[in-house]
Amino acid sequence: MSASLFGSFRLGRDARMVEGQNGKFASLSLAYDTYDSSKGERVPQWIGATLNGTRAENLMEYLKKGTLVEAVIADPRLESYTKDGKETWQLQGHIIKIELLGGKREDDKPAEGGDAGGDGDRPL
Incomplete structure (x- = not known):
């Protein structure tokens, strides 16, 4: 059995x-927004992804x-890595x-961070 995620994402950094x-392979950092009720606002969630060939x-x-x-x-799977001495998932x-939907809109503010995961050069 396997699972897949489907959705619209913004690239958090150049591939x-x-x-x-x-x-x-191309290493990508994808972002989508979720609602954080503790902050009362939408916050970015990050996915590290690869595209081959x-x-x-x-x-x-x-x-x-x-x-x-x-x-x-x-x-999709959760992976752990160490960043600044702390284990992160x-x-x-x-x-x-993948389909390109368009470029960055003028009114978009880039999400903070932008690098999904530790070392962008490691295979995912």
Whole structure:
């Protein structure tokens, strides 16, 4: 049995091309907003995702910070990493379908942070 996530996301940083054991892949930091009732406002949630193959290479010039995409993320999972000496958890997955929906709107404020996970150069 497997699961997938589907939704609209903004890129939190420019995509990075990484050379892994199984070839090249793009590392992406995706953000979506959720409502935090303790703060009374919407806050960004981050997903670290990868996109493999020729599609990743062809889309690199378009996968820039702030770009709106619609994506299907396969096999989402929580992974832990250490940042500043503290263990942190983050949702990770592999993009099996992606569509560019548009660039950053003028009235959008970039979400703070923007880097989903510790070292962006490690395979997800």
